[in-house]
Amino acid sequence: MTGFQKKQIVKKSVDSDRWYTDVILKSEMADYSPVKGCMIIRPNGYAVWEIIQNYLDKKFKEIGVQNAYFPLFIPNSFLKKEKEHVEGFSPQMAVVTIAGGEKLAEPLVVRPTSETIMYDSYSRWIESWRDLPLLLNIWNNVVRWEKRTYLFLRTTEFLWQEGHTAHATFEDADNFARKILEIYRVFDEELLAIPVVIGRKSQSEKFPGAAITYSLESLMPDGKVIQMGTSHHLGDNFARAFNIQYLDKKGERQYVWQTSWAETTRVIGALIMAHGDDQGLVLPPRIAPVQVIIIPISQNSAIARFCDQLKTELEEVGIRVKIDDREEKTVGWKFNEWELKGVPVRIEVGEKEIKSGELTVFRRDKNEKLNIKNENRHLPDKIIKLLDEIQKEMFLKQKKFTEENTHTVNSYEEFKKIMSTTRGFIKAMWCEDALCEKKIKDETKASTRVLPLETKDEKGKCIYCGKQAIHRWLFAQAY
Amino acid sequence: MTGFQKKQIVKKSVDSDRWYTDVILKSEMADYSPVKGCMIIRPNGYAVWEIIQNYLDKKFKEIGVQNAYFPLFIPNSFLKKEKEHVEGFSPQMAVVTIAGGEKLAEPLVVRPTSETIMYDSYSRWIESWRDLPLLLNIWNNVVRWEKRTYLFLRTTEFLWQEGHTAHATFEDADNFARKILEIYRVFDEELLAIPVVIGRKSQSEKFPGAAITYSLESLMPDGKVIQMGTSHHLGDNFARAFNIQYLDKKGERQYVWQTSWAETTRVIGALIMAHGDDQGLVLPPRIAPVQVIIIPISQNSAIARFCDQLKTELEEVGIRVKIDDREEKTVGWKFNEWELKGVPVRIEVGEKEIKSGELTVFRRDKNEKLNIKNENRHLPDKIIKLLDEIQKEMFLKQKKFTEENTHTVNSYEEFKKIMSTTRGFIKAMWCEDALCEKKIKDETKASTRVLPLETKDEKGKCIYCGKQAIHRWLFAQAY
Numbered sequence: 001m002t003g004f005q006k007k008q009i010v011k012k013s014v015d016s017d018r019w020y021t022d023v024i025l026k027s028e029m030a031d032y033s034p035v036k037g038c039m040i041i042r043p044n045g046y047a048v049w050e051i052i053q054n055y056l057d058k059k060f061k062e063i064g065v066q067n068a069y070f071p072l073f074i075p076n077s078f079l080k081k082e083k084e085h086v087e088g089f090s091p092q093m094a095v096v097t098i099a100g101g102e103k104l105a106e107p108l109v110v111r112p113t114s115e116t117i118m119y120d121s122y123s124r125w126i127e128s129w130r131d132l133p134l135l136l137n138i139w140n141n142v143v144r145w146e147k148r149t150y151l152f153l154r155t156t157e158f159l160w161q162e163g164h165t166a167h168a169t170f171e172d173a174d175n176f177a178r179k180i181l182e183i184y185r186v187f188d189e190e191l192l193a194i195p196v197v198i199g200r201k202s203q204s205e206k207f208p209g210a211a212i213t214y215s216l217e218s219l220m221p222d223g224k225v226i227q228m229g230t231s232h233h234l235g236d237n238f239a240r241a242f243n244i245q246y247l248d249k250k251g252e253r254q255y256v257w258q259t260s261w262a263e264t265t266r267v268i269g270a271l272i273m274a275h276g277d278d279q280g281l282v283l284p285p286r287i288a289p290v291q292v293i294i295i296p297i298s299q300n301s302a303i304a305r306f307c308d309q310l311k312t313e314l315e316e317v318g319i320r321v322k323i324d325d326r327e328e329k330t331v332g333w334k335f336n337e338w339e340l341k342g343v344p345v346r347i348e349v350g351e352k353e354i355k356s357g358e359l360t361v362f363r364r365d366k367n368e369k370l371n372i373k374n375e376n377r378h379l380p381d382k383i384i385k386l387l388d389e390i391q392k393e394m395f396l397k398q399k400k401f402t403e404e405n406t407h408t409v410n411s412y413e414e415f416k417k418i419m420s421t422t423r424g425f426i427k428a429m430w431c432e433d434a435l436c437e438k439k440i441k442d443e444t445k446a447s448t449r450v451l452p453l454e455t456k457d458e459k460g461k462c463i464y465c466g467k468q469a470i471h472r473w474l475f476a477q478a479y
Numbered sequence: 480m481t482g483f484q485k486k487q488i489v490k491k492s493v494d495s496d497r498w499y500t501d502v503i504l505k506s507e508m509a510d511y512s513p514v515k516g517c518m519i520i521r522p523n524g525y526a527v528w529e530i531i532q533n534y535l536d537k538k539f540k541e542i543g544v545q546n547a548y549f550p551l552f553i554p555n556s557f558l559k560k561e562k563e564h565v566e567g568f569s570p571q572m573a574v575v576t577i578a579g580g581e582k583l584a585e586p587l588v589v590r591p592t593s594e595t596i597m598y599d600s601y602s603r604w605i606e607s608w609r610d611l612p613l614l615l616n617i618w619n620n621v622v623r624w625e626k627r628t629y630l631f632l633r634t635t636e637f638l639w640q641e642g643h644t645a646h647a648t649f650e651d652a653d654n655f656a657r658k659i660l661e662i663y664r665v666f667d668e669e670l671l672a673i674p675v676v677i678g679r680k681s682q683s684e685k686f687p688g689a690a691i692t693y694s695l696e697s698l699m700p701d702g703k704v705i706q707m708g709t710s711h712h713l714g715d716n717f718a719r720a721f722n723i724q725y726l727d728k729k730g731e732r733q734y735v736w737q738t739s740w741a742e743t744t745r746v747i748g749a750l751i752m753a754h755g756d757d758q759g760l761v762l763p764p765r766i767a768p769v770q771v772i773i774i775p776i777s778q779n780s781a782i783a784r785f786c787d788q789l790k791t792e793l794e795e796v797g798i799r800v801k802i803d804d805r806e807e808k809t810v811g812w813k814f815n816e817w818e819l820k821g822v823p824v825r826i827e828v829g830e831k832e833i834k835s836g837e838l839t840v841f842r843r844d845k846n847e848k849l850n851i852k853n854e855n856r857h858l859p860d861k862i863i864k865l866l867d868e869i870q871k872e873m874f875l876k877q878k879k880f881t882e883e884n885t886h887t888v889n890s891y892e893e894f895k896k897i898m899s900t901t902r903g904f905i906k907a908m909w910c911e912d913a914l915c916e917k918k919i920k921d922e923t924k925a926s927t928r929v930l931p932l933e934t935k936d937e938k939g940k941c942i943y944c945g946k947q948a949i950h951r952w953l954f955a956q957a958y
Contacts, residue, residue, distance in 0.1 A: 031600060033549070033550045033596070034554060034557070034596070034599055035550045035552045035553070035554060035587065035596075038550035038552060040547070040548065040549050040550065040600060041547055042547055043545035043546065043615065046545070046546045046547050046548055047545070050546065066526070067522065067526070067529065068519070068520055068522050069520040069525055069528075069638060070512070071512045071514045071518070071519065072517070072589075072620055072622065073514045073517060073636070075513060075514060078513070090580075091579065091580055092579060093577075093578070094552075094577070094578040095576070095577040096573045096574060096575050096576075096589065097574070097575075097576045097577060098572075098573070098576060098586075099572070099573040099574065099624045100570065100571060100572075100573075100624035100625075100626065101569075101570055101572075108514065110551075110575065110589070117513070120513055121510060121512070121519060140620070141551055141619070143551065145578045146579075147579070157550055157551050157552070
């Protein structure tokens with residue numbers, strides 16, 4: 001795409017599926033690959049992932065987590081050691097059967113997740129209470145074979161971090177799983193500007209092998225929901241399967257209690273879908289690789305000097321800023337291009353701006369032009385303030401949308417009606433019988449998302465079967 | 480290992496192979512994995528890799544390289560497109576034949592390197608001279624099936640960065656390949672404190688598919704050599720295989736010229752081998768995750784306060800510092816442990832030290848104790864100076880060793896004698912016939928490492944066949 005023609009994308013309101021793909025491809029966040037179900041993350045998308053990595057990595061290290069690396073391949077026999085785990089992942093496995101020109105005696109599974117390969121080592125490394133807690137994290141790639149795929153949201157290979165810890169007690173593990181959940185919540189809400197509901201998964205929706213799965217769920221503009229991260233309390237399930245024991249202070253052998261937790265490139269899909277508009281991406285400032293784009297309206301040396309000076313001033317206060325002074329592109333093309341790429345703030349610099357000392361600033365989230373006075377070198381502070389304001393307002397907009405589309409429902413008729421029209425979150429009583437859960441899903445495409453953490457017991461009846469129920473669960477159609 | 484018993488390692492001088500493995504396992508840099516040929520990088524080793532990543536990533540970005548991600552799997556047909564490339568990698572491929580419970584129509588190769596999968600995209604992304612240069616890098620894992628493996632130095636799966644660029648001219652590509660080579664040289668010499676010889680590979684030793692392979696080679700204490708990184712000028716070989724063309728300024732179609740280059744976790748093996756001693760690891764300060772370990776000689780609140788204060792002061796000047804105040808370990812055990820882990824500087828803090836204001840400082844590279852006065856808060860500056868001095872002296876020690884073990888040799892008898900005793904680098908004339916090269920290797924285990932970049936033409940005779948030769952090549956036995 002090298003000409004002057006603006007890139008066209010279909011309107012979000014017209015066809016949100018096509019809009020989503022269009023935006024990703026044309027903003028050069030990602031591309032399809034020749035390998036079915038696998039995607040290419042292009043520099044614009046990867047730069048977002050790097051900001052995510054830097055942020056989370058720092059938070060994990062602050063609470064004592066260390067990074068490590070474990071092999072890509074898992075012997076088939078390892079996966080079989082935890083029954084639920086192997087049942088959950090078997091249908092999605094990619095298997096290496098030939099290596100170095102020979103057929104392998106034992107096939108190797110490309111990791112769908114690393115519990116089994118890691119916990120084999122944990123059983124050798126952990127001997128006493130002094131070795132606990134063991135807090136490791138890996139940044140890697142995993143493979144889960146998917147029949148239908150969707151850029152970022154569901155791909156056969158994806159990037160993530162997977163944390164794996166071992167603790168002396170059930171409570172220690174639970175506290176840690178919740179501590180991670182809180183890190184994820186702050187990340188989702190304060191960096192991605194996406195409000196989440198946090199809670200625990202039902203038995204049928206939990207991670208295969210977990211005792212409790214905590215999850216963060218967020219509502220997208222089309223009324224469907226994306227899971228924004230999970231933190232699992234594994235109980236002692238894997239400790240028993242892999243014989244991970246420690247000597248306690250009394251010298252007695254005890255099984256450890258474990259957690260695992262992950263945040264994936266999938267959240268980039270949520271980021272795009274939640275905030276984007278008909279012009280393309282809209283990135284919240286804290287996650288935007290370029291926060292401010294400076295565009296010279298005409299080309300001369302005074303303007304060029306002014307732009308360079310402005311860039312330096314903004315960089316000095318920590319703003320990620322770029323100048324687009326390419327001669328082969330028109331100003332109009334550049335406006336369109338950087339709007340498509342979702343850069344939060346554009347500063348236009350022309351003769352008029354230099355003379356008047358008043359800059360034309362475009363705010364991407366509202367597609368609004370502002371005039372900001374560039375006096376006494378206060379501009380950088382004003383831009384920081386503007387970026388903060390954008391970040392905050394983008395979050396509040398999503399929060400309002402989520403609240404407006406969260407329905408407390410007491411009849412199955414109403415449930416079905418909402419799910420066949422506007423969708424959104426539904427809070428409804430459920431008896432916690434997997435059969436009702438399955439029938440609701442078959443009939444409405446809505447699954448239980450979570451039992452929100454702060455839910456209080458209620459006396460009520462299951463929305464499906466009418467039997468006694470004590471909890472109001474959150475339902476939605478999910479990506 | 481939780482008791483008070485010191486960890487024993489075999490002496491480097493007695494059995495350097497066993498020493499190497501012993502040190503890696505007992506310093507907890509890495510561990511064997513249950514998957515043949517794959518290793519686990521433990522937190523102590525991964526922290527070194529993170530320092531390497533941060534350093535190189537910054538250097539790449541400074542020259543305009545962007546990060547991206549491409550799929551783990553490569554269709555078999557892609558690898559076949561460049562003839563030398565597929566011949567080079569075929570014997571080492573791991574192949575996925577089953578996925579999602581079904582036999583795949585086309586088997587997928589787990590990437591041994593990503594030229595083919597990336598350049599397929601390059602052919603779609605590059606249209607005009609405006610799209611050049613295209614400068615991408617990936618941090619990922621690759622798999623090359625190995626029969627005999629060695630921790631860090633040769634493993635079936637390893638971590639690396641692979642850079643892949645496309646340029647308008649042969650010269651642009653060559654300049655870029657050499658620019659990367661220089662980044663690697665500075666990295667090897669200034670961070671790892673390992674001197675390197677840089678040059679180009681012979682036809683038989685170059686990367687399969689490259690026009691020119693530039694390489695960095697370093698001599699280990701046992702007289703064998705480790706390749707410390709490579710930067711390939713790919714010519715237009717892949718451009719022709721994948722039809723990567725651009726429209727030049729005159730509107731004519733031209734093939735691009737390409738480079739690829741990589742630095743791997745293998746250099747951590749070189750780091751361990753080059754500097755380690757009978758006590759264990761010796762890490763150069765710039766690459767050490769912990770640069771200073773503070774050990775309280777006895778436990779009381781005055782000492783604890785002093786240690787905390789000291790830690791804060793050192794952190795304020797950017798030193799990576801830790802206190803080992805574990806009550807369940809003896810002081811002697813701690814000394815041994817942190818020496819084994821190669822921490823460059825140990826500061827011992829006891830009653831005596833607090834009273835006298837003179838600290839006992841242990842310098843790991845020389846295993847020497849120094850007394851440093853802690854007056855007027857100048858200690859942090861003194862420690863910075865000490866760390867710089869250690870870094871420099873570690874490099875100079877290796878440099879001297881390399882020089883002393885580089886032999887200019889003019890007879891094959893002498894060549895054979897050196898290679899069967901002390902080994903080291905040999906500079907010898909070679910006619911550049913692959914048959915002589917092969918026979919030398921078969922008879923002495925020494926291969927051509929590089930033709931050093933600054934080599935001048937000479938008139939001479941091939942050390943093996945006696946025919947005319949114009950270049951003095953560098954030979955050595957390689958890991």
